[in-house]
Amino acid sequence: MRWHANSDDLTRDANADRDCFLSSAVAIGDADSKIFGADLDAARVATASKRLKGSRIVVADCNGWPFPKVEDVFSIADFDSYSDPYASFRAFWKNANKANRLVLLFTDGHRQAIKRKGEHIDFDNTHHNHLDIAQRRVIYNTYYPRFVKPVFVKHIRPDWRIVKDMMYLRRDMLYWGCVIERN
Numbered sequence: 001m002r003w004h005a006n007s008d009d010l011t012r013d014a015n016a017d018r019d020c021f022l023s024s025a026v027a028i029g030d031a032d033s034k035i036f037g038a039d040l041d042a043a044r045v046a047t048a049s050k051r052l053k054g055s056r057i058v059v060a061d062c063n064g065w066p067f068p069k070v071e072d073v074f075s076i077a078d079f080d081s082y083s084d085p086y087a088s089f090r091a092f093w094k095n096a097n098k099a100n101r102l103v104l105l106f107t108d109g110h111r112q113a114i115k116r117k118g119e120h121i122d123f124d125n126t127h128h129n130h131l132d133i134a135q136r137r138v139i140y141n142t143y144y145p146r147f148v149k150p151v152f153v154k155h156i157r158p159d160w161r162i163v164k165d166m167m168y169l170r171r172d173m174l175y176w177g178c179v180i181e182r183n
């Protein structure tokens with residue numbers, strides 16, 4: 001599968017031959033895992049299905065959980081690059097069977113709207129609009145440590161904890177991932 005830069009350490013830590021969920025279909029396969037993926041775009045789904053033999057890639061809205069009848073246990077999930085990856089994460093979190101050690105990867109483009117429109121959609125989907133310049137700067141410049149990670153930690157508590165997390169910024173984009181474990 002396509003891993004974002006810097007995620008190798010995370011995947012090395014993970015339980016490699018369990019199942020994997022990709023929210024919005026991605027490109028390269030991991031032969032030992034069963035791969036589930038979903039995207040709204042039928043052409044991308046067709047391409048991914050062709051490239052990832054034995055995978056289950058479907059056209060679906062990842063704001064909800066696309067695999068309600070799947071009993072498999074997931075050990076890796078990649079929430080890739082669309083306007084709100086955390087909607088997909090929340091649906092996955094609520095519905096998927098999860099391994100005790102889990103690798104999660106996120107591509108988060110929210111800083112673009114924070115900077116350009118003064119609009120912040122936070123982790124739990126609360127919308128903050130009409131932010132002034134000072135507010136935009138604070139959120140933009142301290143986005144991951146102050147506005148993403150603490151809310152994520154709160155979301156997975158009390159049953160889970162972060163073992164390791166990594167992030168990097170490329171322009172407005174935030175790429176981050178973590179290994180979490182059940183307590």
Ligand SMILES: C[S@@+](CC[C@H](N)C(=O)[O-])C[C@H]1O[C@@H](n2cnc3c(N)ncnc32)[C@H](O)[C@@H]1O
Binds near residue numbers: 040062083
């Ligand atoms: C930047 S592309 C990334 C595609 C793919 N992960 C890749 O690496 O090639 C973002 C994708 O998110 C998909 N998308 C946007 N909103 C979605 C939603 N609610 N549910 C599922 N897919 C969505 C788009 O169709 C688009 O293919």
